[in-house]
Amino acid sequence: MTLDPVQPTDYASLGSNLIQVRNLVKHFPITQGLIFEKQVGAVKAVDGISFEIRHGETLGLVGESGCGKTTAGRTILALYPITSGEVIVAGIPVKSATKEQMSKFRQKAQMIFQDPYASLNPRWTVSAIIGEPIRVHHLLPSVQERDERVHELMLLVGLSPRLINRFPHEFSGGQRQRIGIARALASNPEFIVCDEPISALDVSIQAQVVNLLEDLQDRFGLTYLFIAHDLSMVRHICDRVAVMYLGVLVELTDREELYENPLHPYTQALLSAVPIPDPKKDRLRQRVILTGDVPSPINPPSGCRFHPRCPIAKEHCQRLVPEWREIKPGHWVACHEV
Amino acid sequence: MDFETHWIPTAGPFETIMNNNLLLDVDNLSTRFHIAEGTVYAVNGVSFTLNECESLAVVGESGCGKSVTMLSLMGLIPIPPGEIASGQAHYRGRDLLKLSENELEHLRGKEIAMIFQDPMTALNPVLSIERQLREPLRVHLGMDENASRNRAIELLELVGIPDAPSRIKAYPHQFSGGMRQRAMIAMALSCTPTLLIADEPTTALDVTIQAQITELVKRLRDELGMAIIWITHDLGVVAGLAERVLVMYSGFIVEEAPVENIYEDPRHPYTQALLAALPRIDRRRHDRLKSIPGAPPNLLIEPKGCPFAARCELVIERCRHENPKLELVAPRHSIACWMDVNTGKPR
Numbered sequence: 311m312t313l314d315p316v317q318p319t320d321y322a323s324l325g326s327n328l329i330q331v332r333n334l335v336k337h338f339p340i341t342q343g344l345i346f347e348k349q350v351g352a353v354k355a356v357d358g359i360s361f362e363i364r365h366g367e368t369l370g371l372v373g374e375s376g377c378g379k380t381t382a383g384r385t386i387l388a389l390y391p392i393t394s395g396e397v398i399v400a401g402i403p404v405k406s407a408t409k410e411q412m413s414k415f416r417q418k419a420q421m422i423f424q425d426p427y428a429s430l431n432p433r434w435t436v437s438a439i440i441g442e443p444i445r446v447h448h449l450l451p452s453v454q455e456r457d458e459r460v461h462e463l464m465l466l467v468g469l470s471p472r473l474i475n476r477f478p479h480e481f482s483g484g485q486r487q488r489i490g491i492a493r494a495l496a497s498n499p500e501f502i503v504c505d506e507p508i509s510a511l512d513v514s515i516q517a518q519v520v521n522l523l524e525d526l527q528d529r530f531g532l533t534y535l536f537i538a539h540d541l542s543m544v545r546h547i548c549d550r551v552a553v554m555y556l557g558v559l560v561e562l563t564d565r566e567e568l569y570e571n572p573l574h575p576y577t578q579a580l581l582s583a584v585p586i587p588d589p590k591k592d593r594l595r596q597r598v599i600l601t602g603d604v605p606s607p608i609n610p611p612s613g614c615r616f617h618p619r620c621p622i623a624k625e626h627c628q629r630l631v632p633e634w635r636e637i638k639p640g641h642w643v644a645c646h647e648v
Numbered sequence: 649m650d651f652e653t654h655w656i657p658t659a660g661p662f663e664t665i666m667n668n669n670l671l672l673d674v675d676n677l678s679t680r681f682h683i684a685e686g687t688v689y690a691v692n693g694v695s696f697t698l699n700e701c702e703s704l705a706v707v708g709e710s711g712c713g714k715s716v717t718m719l720s721l722m723g724l725i726p727i728p729p730g731e732i733a734s735g736q737a738h739y740r741g742r743d744l745l746k747l748s749e750n751e752l753e754h755l756r757g758k759e760i761a762m763i764f765q766d767p768m769t770a771l772n773p774v775l776s777i778e779r780q781l782r783e784p785l786r787v788h789l790g791m792d793e794n795a796s797r798n799r800a801i802e803l804l805e806l807v808g809i810p811d812a813p814s815r816i817k818a819y820p821h822q823f824s825g826g827m828r829q830r831a832m833i834a835m836a837l838s839c840t841p842t843l844l845i846a847d848e849p850t851t852a853l854d855v856t857i858q859a860q861i862t863e864l865v866k867r868l869r870d871e872l873g874m875a876i877i878w879i880t881h882d883l884g885v886v887a888g889l890a891e892r893v894l895v896m897y898s899g900f901i902v903e904e905a906p907v908e909n910i911y912e913d914p915r916h917p918y919t920q921a922l923l924a925a926l927p928r929i930d931r932r933r934h935d936r937l938k939s940i941p942g943a944p945p946n947l948l949i950e951p952k953g954c955p956f957a958a959r960c961e962l963v964i965e966r967c968r969h970e971n972p973k974l975e976l977v978a979p980r981h982s983i984a985c986w987m988d989v990n991t992g993k994p995r
């Protein structure tokens with residue numbers, strides 16, 4: 311068996327969007343009481359986000375910790391039940407999918423996790439870890455074929471197949487992340503959610519993993535949702551970038567447009583906070599330093615959620631929720647003052 | 649004690665008080681750990697100096713020995729399993745490595761203070777912020793109840809925690825990550841130290857909070873006129889902070905230079921590769937990132953030859969069995985390498 315590129319779905323009939331997210335909401339209930347449990351509130355982790363992911367592109371989802379970007383990624387993969395709204399993957403609404411459709415979806419949509427130390431079972435060998443998706447989806451019935459496939463996958467991600475019977479603790483962080491990538495590729499996916507896949511790695515290893523992800527995308531026509539807080543890496547790898555703040559999207563546009571012409575004050579602050587590895591440039595530029603912390607998603611601020619920290623907030627920002635509108639073709643922003 | 653005059657430094661911003669008085673002189677420091685699997689060669693003959701009011705960055709990847717170097721200086725390495733195998737570290741004429749525990753205790757927190765990476769584990773979760781802030785004031789400066797409370801509140805205000813008089817009663821878990829780091833900084837600054845060692849103080853924080861903290865430390869340094877050693881793995885952060893940079897790899901210093909030189913004219917292959925591996929937010933071009941093949945060497949094996957030889961593009965036979973010493977290649981710029989990166993030939 312060879313690792314042929316996956317048979318592409320007939321995208322002409324689907325339009326160019328592989329994933330459509332419409333008004334997605336995910337709330338986690340906060341309950342009180344042991345026997346007569348009642349809901350006293352909700353963590354509004356994702357509170358109405360809409361976007362599309364085109365076939366073969368990398369969409370970046372950036373924001374500070376606690377803004378809901380990981381929850382959004384997991385909800386799109388149906389790892390959490392959707393509170394309201396819709397996720398449509400390759401024309402099939404995830405919420406009302408049949409069991410068979412769901413199984414197909416699980417095979418075609420995979421995830422790479424942030425922490426390579428926590429996302430691999432320490433008692434399983436590499437062979438068992440990478441082979442699991444193949445077993446679960448009954449892709450290759452014989453053990454020998456499965457082993458061959460695991461071999462190929464290991465070579466593909468740059469691991470020596472001699473290490474096939476080792477355990478995760480015998481690998482370094484970068485190698486573990488490669489195991490996680492091989493596992494995600496095992497079931498021939500079309501769509502992969504990369505949840506901060508490099509933030510736990512050292513700089514010299516980050517570049518290795520990012521190059522690997524790019525190579526795999528070229529080779530298999532993968533579509534990525536790349537969740538990150540490292541804006542320099544996002545500029546490197548993503549085609550379009552969505553900026554999230556406290557459960558909502560504030561800006562979404564092409565990479566160059568976002569970095570050259572950010573419109574939302576939060577995006578501007580976020581970009582100016584990123585250190586530049588060049589002392590002269592770093593000294594020259596104007597920095598917008600935000601004050602305070604991200605408010606609690608249990609009780610988000612009224613109106614525009616960014617108004618308590620916004621340098622250009624006006625009185626109406628406290629009352630009115632800004633509309634998510636397309637200011638220029640392909641440039642979406644949610645702000646009254648733009 | 650007149651608290652106001654003690655707190656506000658008499659000198660102006662750091663440029664004016666910048667002088668060339670040697671504060672710290674570390675010579676040939678080696679630290680090892682003897683563990684069940686063998687000996688970990690964590691720090692191997694590190695030498696550097698630090699002037700008063702200078703800002704120095706120590707850069708390197710995890711396991712390169714940057715934290716262990718600083719912990720050795722502070723006498724915070726548990727012995728055993730640790731061992732200071734060699735070296736001297738003169739701080740204002742006294743060798744830190746020869747001081748007794750008692751003498752070190754007088755120095756730590758008072759003259760040399762440290763900020764740690766993870767503020768949640770570095771703060772005591774069962775004591776209030778107030779209790780923890782007042783401890784150094786009581787122990788080192790002998791302040792009484794009232795004076796230490798007022799000073800603690802002032803310190804919290806200094807690091808920008810709003811509503812300090814009431815927030816001071818809080819416990820660490822009631823603070824956000826950025827606020828905890830601010831509280832740690834307040835604690836470190838409480839006795840106006842001469843030397844502040846900041847061990848990756850912003851790594852656990854978001855970029856916007858990271859920017860707040862670095863601005864805060866820069867401002868405080870200018871106001872208080874202290875020397876800072878900034879330990880980090882983030883070359884981006886260093887650019888805006890330090891005057892001089894040490895690059896460490898596998899327990900060795902491989903390059904030392906003023907900050908501009910590190911970014912414009914890196915001379916060690918490792919520094920060059922590290923900078924090339926960095927995606928840049930200020931660049932439009934989207935080339936493939938240059939990755940460094942392989943991984944850092946196993947510290948359990950006694951270093952022989954240049955530690956970077958196995959991953960280096962310019963490697964020659966000599967690199968594999970002879971470790972280059974740190975040598976000057978330009979004014980204030982030294983590297984430990986047999987090769988000239990600009991020509992690709994031996995120096």
